[in-house]
Amino acid sequence: MNTASAAFLATIPSPDQGVWHIGPVPIRAYALCIIAGIIVAIWLGERRWVNRGGTKGTVIDVAVFAVPFGLVGGRLYHVITDNQLYFGEGKNPLNALKIWDGGLGIWGAIALGAVGALIACRRRGIPLPAMADALAPGIVIAQAIGRLGNYFNQELYGAHTDLPWGLEIYQRYNPTNPDDFLNGIAIGHVPLPDSPVHPTFLYELIWNLGVALLVIWADKKFRLGHGRVFALYVAGYTAGRFWIEMMRTDTANHILGLRVNVWTSILLFAAAIAYFVLAAKRGPREAPETLWSKDVPRDDADSASGASASADSETAEPSETHAEVAAAPDTVRDSAADKATEDPKPDAEK
DSSP states (O other), X not given: OOHXXXXXXXXXXXXXXXXXXXXXXXXXHXXXXXXXXXXXXXXXXXXXXXXXXXOTTHHHHHHHXXXXXXXXXXXXXXXXXXGGGTSSTTOOGGGGGOGGGOOOOHHHHHHHHHHHHHHHHHHHTOOHHHHHHHHHHHHHHHHXXXXXXXXXXXXXXXXXXXXXXXBOOEEEEOTTOTTOOTTOEEEEEEEOTTOSBOOHHHHHHHHHHHHHHHHHHHHHHHOOOTTHHHHHHHHHHHHHHHHHHHHBOSOOOEETTEEHXXXXXXXXXXXXXXXXXXXXXXXXXXXXXXXXOTTSOHHHXXXXXXXXXHHSTXXXXXXXXXXXXXXXXXXXXXXXXXXXXXXXXXXXXO
């Protein structure tokens, strides 16, 4: 095996294409990754919401509002920050509507998605910060899954590298539109001039999964509430996005020499840390009864969330205490009964 072949095998190959057709219907890997991420976020968010005492099915109801709002917001952020791609001489503004060609900004998706979630939460009579805390790990995992779409689209990578995990990027050809590389196919695996490059999508994918683990661990250990879990997610994500964004070589607008998303990361990181500190003054995590949906009878809410709430180690402590009393020797239980007889005063008055 010659040196060139050995070097090639030490890199990560890109997919030949990111779009397949079933008849006239295009199947896009980018869209499939977004859908898969949304499903995972809803599934995990529902489990976490019920475990915190919320009523079952609430996360799906919130997603009905938050997901479409988020998609619109993500697209708006992309179009605004990269407006030169859609507006100006020789550009077609209608392309700004073609969300299937890629281009979603997570900041816009979170911002407008939060508006949709707020509408749903108010309809249900539940606090938005508590819902955000339940959804936070699922959101960052969904972002990680979404980065696989960038891999199939062969986009958002860094500069040339000789590292063994460098990403090979190929010329793609689209016979119906030579300028449309996104819908093209790599024929002959002809590398682009900078290939191999830093797979920044992979760096962010791994970072996001690490943030998800951090958030879940911190929430379980410190029983975070009042939006602090979400704030920790934002701080963790933006810390990674800052240095990963600096590595990217795709076209982007700059402010004072830095990419727009770098500035956004800096500002959101500072805001998230400030909120995390200030929200601690609001006290312990929200009480489970505040998470019941107003349109669900309390008995139904109890039956919907009781099983999961009892599985929570921290909420299961009273049950464990009763189990210990039941298992105690007869003399201990008899003594406790005698004492209750001698002092009939209610516990609330003691």
